[in-house]
Amino acid sequence: MTGWTAAVRRCPKSMLHGPCAGVGAAGACEVPDVGPCAFLNVDAVDWPYEHPGRAAPPWRATKPPVVIADVPAAALDVESLRTVGALLAGSVDAGLTGDHGLARVQFPPSYRVRLLAEAGLPTWAGLNCRDRNRVALEGEIAACIAAGAAGLHCVTGDHPARGGRPDAQAVFDLDALGLVRLAAHRGVAVSVAHAPATPPTAIRLPRVLAKAAAGADTVFVDHCGGPSQVTDATAALRAAGFGGDVIACVPVVTDLESAQVLLSFAAGLVPAGYVESVLDATDRRAAGVAAAVELCRAMLAIPGVDGVDLSGGTQPGREIVSAEALAEIGRAVHASVCEPA
Numbered sequence: 001m002t003g004w005t006a007a008v009r010r011c012p013k014s015m016l017h018g019p020c021a022g023v024g025a026a027g028a029c030e031v032p033d034v035g036p037c038a039f040l041n042v043d044a045v046d047w048p049y050e051h052p053g054r055a056a057p058p059w060r061a062t063k064p065p066v067v068i069a070d071v072p073a074a075a076l077d078v079e080s081l082r083t084v085g086a087l088l089a090g091s092v093d094a095g096l097t098g099d100h101g102l103a104r105v106q107f108p109p110s111y112r113v114r115l116l117a118e119a120g121l122p123t124w125a126g127l128n129c130r131d132r133n134r135v136a137l138e139g140e141i142a143a144c145i146a147a148g149a150a151g152l153h154c155v156t157g158d159h160p161a162r163g164g165r166p167d168a169q170a171v172f173d174l175d176a177l178g179l180v181r182l183a184a185h186r187g188v189a190v191s192v193a194h195a196p197a198t199p200p201t202a203i204r205l206p207r208v209l210a211k212a213a214a215g216a217d218t219v220f221v222d223h224c225g226g227p228s229q230v231t232d233a234t235a236a237l238r239a240a241g242f243g244g245d246v247i248a249c250v251p252v253v254t255d256l257e258s259a260q261v262l263l264s265f266a267a268g269l270v271p272a273g274y275v276e277s278v279l280d281a282t283d284r285r286a287a288g289v290a291a292a293v294e295l296c297r298a299m300l301a302i303p304g305v306d307g308v309d310l311s312g313g314t315q316p317g318r319e320i321v322s323a324e325a326l327a328e329i330g331r332a333v334h335a336s337v338c339e340p341a
């Protein structure tokens, strides 16, 4: 048994292609009381990933950048999805439906795609391996595509111990890479997450390249510090030969509620002083919108970056306020950097 195989057996999510992005800054597993992440001390020779070093093909630099926004709709709420979708439609290119630790019970991804499409918003549907086995995921992928999904974002997903439904049995029949294999080559974009600042950082690039080799054509670069760190991560992806789209996550904070949500998963991974400057402003909304637009411009000026994802979240009751701010940011970014339609 190699060190890697032993780590897979110890991992609470049985990840064949670990480690996940839930590794804490000090190396702790995302699941409480497990101790260090099982993959941290595996020898490099046991990694199942090839190291980068291929020639870089040119990426498509002539197309207009893409602006995607997390969809801040309330869970299990048809009217909220329709209202938020209508607010974002026309202001951003697509809405990303993701996962929220305190709202684990959601409509199926394909139903959210359908509702948002009816509101005029193309959807990039988030799929995770926590709640569905490979058979259910295969059906969900087909349903998302039939409902008109613009893309499928494939992640392993947080362990249920981390969030609002710790009573649920974890599935993890697949991990993100296995999910990519199911979703790829079906006529829609397939994206994955890249966490270059999350330990063990040495394995992050080979791991995301393995996801690309499995069929992912789009990489979302998670919060990892700011434009300098995204520049390095993107340059490394391009130098390693990744020719698909690179989407940089941009933190959005427009009030105390959104700041609290962002810091719950990205503390220490956003530009220094970014959140504080918004919270210290007299008009937090205006300051937050301006800061996000400026950061989007900086990200889109990075060679090799194809788009941004307006990332964050909000708290119950603030969904409309959040969607309005995201729409304003999307319009401003499009107006300043995108080609006219």
Ligand code: SF4
Binding pocket: 010, 011, 012, 013, 014, 015, 018, 019, 020, 021, 022, 023, 024, 028, 029, 030, 031, 034, 036, 037, 038, 039, 159
């Ligand atoms: S941090 Fe993630 S990959 Fe590492 S042991 Fe825990 S669940 Fe597995």
